[in-house]
Amino acid sequence: MATILVVDDELGIRALLSEILSDEGHTIELAENATQARAVRDRMRPDLVLLDIWMPDVDGVTLLKEWGGAGLLTMPVIMMSGHGTIDTAVEATKFGAIAFLEKPITLQKLLRAVEQALVKTAPPRPAPAAPGLSSYVRPEPGVLPAAPVHAASLTSHLPAGNSNVLASEQSFELDRPLREARDAFEKSYFEFHLAKENGSMTRVAEKTGLERTHLYRKLKQLGVDLSRNKRGAGG
Known part of the structure; x- marks a missing residue:
């Protein structure tokens, strides 16, 4: 599991993302502005950052550029915005972001983006053999098996x-x-x-x-x- 830094000035967004990602087994660090995000980044190296673009003090793209210029962009960054445009997403990607999530963020898009970001940065390892599932036949919806199914x-x-x-x-x-x-x-x-x-x-x-x-x-x-x-x- 990963350590993920969530940077967003909205308390509700921070709480929601923290709940979902904690439920997935990740360790979550929270920051409501660029100042707090810098402090967390100085204290530790998160495995992934979810970074809001529009924040009251320093916007997310500016912070992204700052980290990149200082050689601190050693982790993948996913940008988030409820008012983003294609130009904004392209600019963020140009400065090091690996993905862009538009608010309101759906559960599937969030989990998929996080999973893909962590897979891209994880060290390669041998793929485990897939368990054999051919012996289990899923019954059609609403149809009970014709004989007792043993657990x-x-x-x-x-x-x-x-x-x-x-x-x-x-x-x-x-x-x-x-x-x-x-x-x-x-x-x-x-x-x-x-x-x-x-x-x-x-x-x-x-x-x-x-x-x-x-x-x-x-x-x-x-x-x-x-x-x-x-x-x-x-x-």
């Missing part, structure tokens, strides 16, 4: 340390009311994705196509234990 067939595809997450659900018994069978399937479905994403509610919401608020309500309704899916003490 053990899913646990082999989970990250190390999470293989016990589905152990309590041995199989889906179809000889029972539809609602009970559906709830049992949905509970194991969400437990599987929570384990696969190391408890990241943001990532699970993105993968399952649900809003975070709706996802929380759904998990509570199904009786999913969130505490055992969180990373360490938080997540």
Whole structure:
């Protein structure tokens, strides 16, 4: 995981980005203006900076130029703006920014930009072998399997340390009311994705196509234990 500096004069933007990126496992440093951003940069070297363009004291492009001229642009910088133009984005790229995000920033665009920025600057390493998923056939939406589906067939595809997450659900018994069978399937479905994403509610919401608020309500309704899916003490 990375250390990310978020520079924005709007408290709401800082809080939102901090929550999302912390949920992804990153360490977040916050600054509301160029002065605070300089202090953080002097104290440490962040792995990535999300930098707002329009700030009251010194604008983001000016700070970007300053860092570049002083040889301090040793980390990738993603510019953000709610009033940006193509010319502004081109200028920022010319002075060292690697991407430009237009506000309001969508969850998918934010996570994709951060992931791409960190991949570009990460040292090369051998790609791990992809786990074999050919044995698992995803049922069509709204269609229950014709025979009991054993949870053990899913646990082999989970990250190390999470293989016990589905152990309590041995199989889906179809000889029972539809609602009970559906709830049992949905509970194991969400437990599987929570384990696969190391408890990241943001990532699970993105993968399952649900809003975070709706996802929380759904998990509570199904009786999913969130505490055992969180990373360490938080997540």
